[in-house]
Amino acid sequence: MVIVGAGHTGAQAAIALRAEGFEGHVVLTGDEEAPPYNRPPLSKSFLKSTSDAVSVAVRPEGFWAEQDITLQLGRRSVAIDRTARKIALDDGSELDFDRLVLAMGSRPRTIPTAPGIATLRTTKDALRVRSVLRPGARVILVGAGYIGLEVAAAACEAGAEVTVVEAAPDILRRTLSGATARYLQTAHERAGARFLLGSAPRTIRPTGVEMGSGENVEGDVVVLGIGVQPNVELAENAGLAVLDGVVVDEHLRTSDPNIFAIGDCARFPCAVTGRPVRLESVQNGTDQARHVARTLAGEATAPYRSVPYFWTEQHGHKVMIAGVSAPDDDVQVRGNLEDDSFSVFRHDAEGRLTAVESVNAPHDHVAARRTLGGRT
Template sequence: MKRIAVVGASLAGVRAAQELRAQGYDGGVVLIGEEQHLPYDRPPLSKAFLAGTASAASLELLDAGDLASLALDFRLGVRATSLDPSERRVWLSDGGSVHADGVVIATGGRARTLPGFESAFVLRTLDDAVALRAALVPGVRVAIVGAGFIGAEVASTCRSLGLDVVVLEALPAPLAPVLGPELAAVCARLHADHGTDLRCGVGVSGMSEAGVHLADGSLVPADVVVTGVGMTPATDWLAGSGLTVSNGVCVDAGLVTELPQVVAVGDVARYGGRRHEHWTNASEQAPVAVANLLAGRTSRTYTPSGYVWSDQYSGTLQLAGHPRPDDSLSFVDGDPSSSSFVAVWQRDGSTVGVFALNNAKLFNRLRRPLRQPAVV
């Protein structure tokens, strides 16, 4: 391969570019990014950057040495509009195109919006965070729709700024489908302990200058409204490419599409029937996808660790593995009422998941057996 196009200047895209060089590829690498910014890390957007304690420069994923050694051809501020596999060409929004013998799809996704909330703030990109940070002036009332990781982290940051915060969640408890009722109650307690007004089991109908309108006709007064209700994978540009797209780019166990010269990584990749929208997943996929791209076939497979973390208020939450609702939950250190504990899920006598609050050392020891090598 003389040239490889990495479509998406995300963490997954950067890791793919780094892996190409690490695995000995010395051809051209074009990194295409819709944003004007050099690749940056997203987790701090809802925390240190939003709080004003981190700069945009501190988020950059590549330093001067990386830029020199990787020798990337950056195409920033342009969006991929189509992929023509027969011509081995990626077409761009500025009318140009890139000829590539191989393609890494790392386009991630866009923040999902709710009907009636088109003017609400979202938090997916650096520009989103800049806009939201500017709105968080002293005295504003903040309403957040969605108590997932993003919603909880934004709520935590807003409380650290001394703002009044209401979090509206349709589920009976935050993250209940992922964590189960007992651990979801821990997440709810974190909100309550830090003065956030968490309201679960409520529906929303829209927003106005007065605030958020609930499905029961009542109003939650707010000056700033943020929606954190997930993301939509960025796959529209692949229409007509021949690739199978269904809630993401469908790939095999080695992250390879139907075309061996095209792989997908990060939030946009769907394998085993699902996508994994986690920082660790985006980073860990790159070595496997790149190895298969360079081999021209699926020679390695990827096993997700399921690891995700979230900093909320005074707590660091960590989760690894793939527990199911019917798995048995037990606490191996501490209990759900304490400020530090570790719990495990078991299935057929084996540990299949680990969760911790403020206990990284034991968590890391217990999660180690969950990890499986990504080589067949």
């Protein structure tokens, strides 16, 4: 068994295989030198701490050998020979496989005309950003998605002067209702962050941006958070079906029955929405890793039907989302925004509940996951 991608999702697949009693050879390969680690803390607690990279490790160093899981780190997979069932690595070596799991994740979108701009994906990225988070530092975030806003919150808490630049007229436009997004923006503004919305930067430099209006915003660091793109090139070059992610069926199999894909790189049929989606969340990666492990160990025959959920914490406000909504879904707010505890219920055109956004309301979140799960 070979797992390509030694991030959180790939590591969870290897761990789950052993937990399910799989006794065959397990190889976990990835292009980073570091053993598998958790990425979500990099934009949250890790930025606000003095911890080293070991603190975000998925498991202690000796765990992998104890579980007889072979780590092939610092090696990039460059080609899949589906007929011979071999994977070529960039050092010239090859790995044989009976079954292959692709957990290649995603990478930050960059701007070709703006080299050297900080992004946040690896521990090295996080250490670079953390090194400038100090009182009086001028931090510019380009992109008002979850990563950018979590970095903005950490920077404000460190005493930095924070400016968030976003081309769209609202923050988190693709993923949250207007009510929840405005609530979070207000929380950031109360903490001192400045927002420049509805205007794309004309030029971006490592220490500043020039807005379309002509305004220059100078900083000590610029962090780019304009989304990610799935790592699908390996699958595409191998002739697997790809469409904004590696296309898989309800069992997470690709167009080759011997190859599975999970996590950020996989586009799968979502039981909640009834349509194919690609999700970027730890929960999704973990649930899919466990499902694939049960399938490969011969324990699972049912399709993958987990309810997606996600959370973010910014300035002490915890937002938890169950389900997947569309931008035009109906919005119903229950609770009072002024009480700092409310939920937003999203329904599609047919009146079906698609998602619930809960702000400092964990009971609503649990109930929403139970309700959505009862339909899948």
